[in-house]
Amino acid sequence: MIDKQSPIPIYHQLEEYIKQLIENGKLKPDEAIPSEREYSEQYQISRMTVRQALNNLVNDGYLYRQKGRGTFVNKQKVEQKLQGLTSFTEDMKERGMMPSSRLISFEIIPAEPQLARKLDIKENTPVYEIKRVRMADNLPMALETTYLPANLVKGLTEEIINKSLYQHIEEKLSLTIREATQQIEASIAKETEVNHLQVDSGSPVLLIVRTSFLEDGTPFELVKSAYRADRYKFVHTMQRAAK
Amino acid sequence: MIDKQSPIPIYHQLEEYIKQLIENGKLKPDEAIPSEREYSEQYQISRMTVRQALNNLVNDGYLYRQKGRGTFVNKQKVEQKLQGLTSFTEDMKERGMMPSSRLISFEIIPAEPQLARKLDIKENTPVYEIKRVRMADNLPMALETTYLPANLVKGLTEEIINKSLYQHIEEKLSLTIREATQQIEASIAKETEVNHLQVDSGSPVLLIVRTSFLEDGTPFELVKSAYRADRYKFVHTMQRAAK
DNA sequence: TGTGTTTAGATGTCTATACCAGTTGAAATA
DNA sequence: TATTTCAACTGGTATAGACATCTAAACACA
Numbered sequence: 417m418i419d420k421q422s423p424i425p426i427y428h429q430l431e432e433y434i435k436q437l438i439e440n441g442k443l444k445p446d447e448a449i450p451s452e453r454e455y456s457e458q459y460q461i462s463r464m465t466v467r468q469a470l471n472n473l474v475n476d477g478y479l480y481r482q483k484g485r486g487t488f489v490n491k492q493k494v495e496q497k498l499q500g501l502t503s504f505t506e507d508m509k510e511r512g513m514m515p516s517s518r519l520i521s522f523e524i525i526p527a528e529p530q531l532a533r534k535l536d537i538k539e540n541t542p543v544y545e546i547k548r549v550r551m552a553d554n555l556p557m558a559l560e561t562t563y564l565p566a567n568l569v570k571g572l573t574e575e576i577i578n579k580s581l582y583q584h585i586e587e588k589l590s591l592t593i594r595e596a597t598q599q600i601e602a603s604i605a606k607e608t609e610v611n612h613l614q615v616d617s618g619s620p621v622l623l624i625v626r627t628s629f630l631e632d633g634t635p636f637e638l639v640k641s642a643y644r645a646d647r648y649k650f651v652h653t654m655q656r657a658a659k
Numbered sequence: 660m661i662d663k664q665s666p667i668p669i670y671h672q673l674e675e676y677i678k679q680l681i682e683n684g685k686l687k688p689d690e691a692i693p694s695e696r697e698y699s700e701q702y703q704i705s706r707m708t709v710r711q712a713l714n715n716l717v718n719d720g721y722l723y724r725q726k727g728r729g730t731f732v733n734k735q736k737v738e739q740k741l742q743g744l745t746s747f748t749e750d751m752k753e754r755g756m757m758p759s760s761r762l763i764s765f766e767i768i769p770a771e772p773q774l775a776r777k778l779d780i781k782e783n784t785p786v787y788e789i790k791r792v793r794m795a796d797n798l799p800m801a802l803e804t805t806y807l808p809a810n811l812v813k814g815l816t817e818e819i820i821n822k823s824l825y826q827h828i829e830e831k832l833s834l835t836i837r838e839a840t841q842q843i844e845a846s847i848a849k850e851t852e853v854n855h856l857q858v859d860s861g862s863p864v865l866l867i868v869r870t871s872f873l874e875d876g877t878p879f880e881l882v883k884s885a886y887r888a889d890r891y892k893f894v895h896t897m898q899r900a901a902k
Numbered sequence: 903t904g905t906g907t908t909t910a911g912a913t914g915t916c917t918a919t920a921c922c923a924g925t926t927g928a929a930a931t932a
Numbered sequence: 933t934a935t936t937t938c939a940a941c942t943g944g945t946a947t948a949g950a951c952a953t954c955t956a957a958a959c960a961c962a
Contacts, residue, residue, distance in 0.1 A: 425915060445876070451942060462917045464707075467943090475718055477838070480875045484924030484942050491876040597896045602845035602865040602888035620863050622845040645845035652895070653840045668945060694912060705947045710913090726913050727954030907960075914953070922945075931936070 418459045426461055430469040438478055438489055448486040449479065503582045504550050504560065504641075513552040520547040520612070522574055524566055534627055535565055535635045542566040546577060549612050550641075556613045558643040568636060593636060596628045600650060609642045620645040661702045669704055673712040681721055681732055691729040692722065746825045747793045747803065747884075756795035763790040763855070765817055767809055777870055778808055778878045785809040789820060792855050793884075799856045801886040811879060836879060839871045843893060852885045863888040 418429050437443045452470065456463040470487055473479045481487045508515035526540035535543065543563050550558040562581075564572070569589065576584050585591050605619045613621070622643040628636045643650075661672050680686040693701070698709040713730055716722045724730050751758035769783035778786065789805040805824075807815070812828065819827045828834050848862045856864070865886040871879045886893075 427915080453942085462919095464918090465916055468915085470943095481943060482875070482925090483944065484926080486925095486942060488875065595896065597894065600843055600865070600893040600895075601891070602863040602886075604847075604861075604863050618847075618861060620845040620847050622843070622865075643845075648844070650843040651840065652843075652897075653838065654895075670945075696912085705949095707948085708946055711945085713913095724913065725955085727911085727956080729912060729955095903962100905960100905962085907958100909958080910956095912953100912955075915951085917950080918948095920945100920947080923943090925942070926940090927938100928940100929936100929938080932934085 418461065420461075426459075427465050427468040427472070430455065430459070430461075430466065431472050434469065434473060435478060443489045445489050445491045447489050449489065451486060504558065505580070505582070508552045508557070511552075514554070516551045516554065517578070518549045518551065519574065519577065520549060522546050522577060527563075527565075531563055531638065534638050535563065537565050537635075544569065544572055546581075548577075552647070555647070556644065557647055558641045559609050559612045560639060560641040563638040564636070568634075591630055591636070593628045593630065596626055598627075599623075599625045602645070603642075605642070613642070613644050615644055615646075622648060622650060624650070661704065663704075669702075670708050670711040670715070673698065673702070673704075673709065674715050677712065677716060678721060686732045688732050688734045690732050692732065694729060747801065748823070748825070751795045751800070754795070757797070759794045759797065760821070761792045761794065762817065762820065763792060765789050765820060770806075770808075774806055774881065777881050778806065780808055780878075787812065787815055789824075791820075795890070798890070799887065800890055801884045802852050802855045803882060803884040806881045807879070811877075834879070835874055836871045837874045838876075839869055841870075842866075842868045845888070846885075848885070856885070856887050858887055858889075865891060865893060867893070 417433060418426060420426060422429065434443070434449065443449060450458070452463050452466045455461070455466040470479060470481075474481060474487075478490055479487050480490050505515045523545055524542050525545050527535065527537055527543045529539055531543065532539045532541065537543075543565050546562040546564075548560050548562075549556055550560050566572075568591070569585065572584075585593075601623045603621055603623050605613065605615050605617065605621045607617075609615070609621055610617050610619070615621075622645050624639075624641045624643065626637075626639045626641075628639075630636050660676055661669060663669060665672065677686070677692065686692060695706050695709045695713065698704070699706040713722060713724075717724060717730075720733055722730050723733050747760075748758045766788055767785045768788050770778065770780055770786045772782055774786065775782045775784065780786075785808075787805070787807040787809055789807075791803050791805075792799055793801040793803050809815075811834070815824075815827075828836075844866045846864055846866050848856065848858050848860065848864045850860075852858070852864055853860050853862070858864075865888050867882075867884045867886065869880075869882045869884075871882075873879050
């Protein structure tokens with residue numbers, strides 16, 4: 417279980433070991449794990465090393481401590497950090513619905529000043545503009561416009577868009593999106609939205625503007641969406657850094 | 660600077676001291692701070708104690724380390740990670756506005772089934788219900804209702820609420836909120852919202868429902884807010900987990 | 903000039919020990 | 933029987949020292 421000769425730090429080995437037990441369900445929520453001194457004796461490692469492993473797991477939200485009582489397994493899972501960073505497709509699948517799209521327009525346009533600023537490119541640099549109605553279980557859910565700098569994503573075709581834009585980006589172009597900023601606001605559906613989303617005029621919509629960045633911080637895409645408020649709730653989980 | 664006789668742990672004193680230097684701008688981004696051994700010798704404390712302080716600051720995002728080189732000050736991003744997890748007060752200050760509140764009602768009520776489920780308590784368990792109009796620069800911004808299990812937060816008074824509920828919770832009751840889930844949706848202002856927020860009927864509002872959890876995963880509070888869509892944008896940054 | 907090599911100093915890992923401060927349950931006491 | 937006391941746990945804080953690993957600059961050599 418613990419290999420002292422391994423180049424992998426002992427605390428990290430213990431960390432992974434306990435993490436596995438939790439993820440396998442062998443350690444259940446609110447169950448106490450062995451005490452620091454027990455780990456220390458069982459594996460013949462110092463208590464401070466055990467503490468280093470446990471501290472990391474506490475920071476990651478796997479465990480919580482209670483002075484005088486012990487260390488316990490936490491309930492929630494750590495995942496879901498990318499909620500909202502995923503594509504519409506993944507988002508809908510997650511919600512158990514069948515996603516689909518209807519392409520409204522697809523063209524290359526010169527970037528307007530505001531767009532150029534957000535994508536950190538020069539004015540009038542060519543960008544792809546993709547307008548789609550996004551549907552879930554064949555019901556209109558959102559009206560979405562995506563802007564991609566043409567130099568970053570060459571040779572985009574209607575076919576690729578209809579298949580899976582994200583898959584193309586990640587697998588074929590091997591680009592990884594690392595970070596995204598979202599702005600969320602409420603509004604009343606405008607005329608195009610009323611038409612494409614098939615809602616009454618005066619209906620509320622949730623506007624989401626997302627800017628994604630690559631590993632090196634380059635802005636990669638800007639997506640503006642208008643969601644039908646009666647069908648869509650945006651959910652996300654945040655963790656506070658440990659004190 | 661460091662008082663060994665103080666009941667406050669040394670590592671925590673050092674932590675606060677360095678944090679201050681960063682927030683005052685006396686330590687600038689990407690600047691190296693003194694080495695662990697320097698701190699250790701200067702204040703006559705052990706290196707491990709220094710490391711405990713620095714590790715906490717690294718976890719909180721104030722510092723970053725480079726093996727073989729040193730420990731450096733991070734760019735001020737810490738706030739952003741808790742965006743949406745912070746209180747209305749902090750949120751507005753962050754946006755450069757002056758927050759204030761007007762208490763509408765404050766009472767203890769028995770938890771209804773739905774609320775009881777969300778706070779993971781039994782039906783009819785007493786909970787505090789606090790209704791407030793939240794203002795920024797003296798303009799109504801949101802209508803907010805907070806529910807707190809009475810057994811977790813004993814002895815709440817109007818005075819405490821008007822001063823700083825969060826400060827009371829964190830400092831006096833020494834409870835730490837570790838995680839929160841938010842649901843965000845768009846809607847049209849209802850009558851009470853129209854009245855309290857001073858908007859026209861038919862105006863869009865952003866509804867945010869937040870559930871906060873303590874370190875051990877216990878649900879701690881439920882906050883329902885209706886924000887004026889014309890004044891409030893919800894912004895958040897997400898990072899994708901490394902693959 | 904350019905390329906290895908040494909070296910000082912940084913963080914990273916780990917040990918062994920000590921005492922403090924909550925928690926709990928069993929033993930001693932009223 | 934009911935209560936109090938206390939010992940044996942728990943995690944929290946702190947020390948001192950050892951060796952590993954990495955970085956960057958100084959140095960030596962071809």
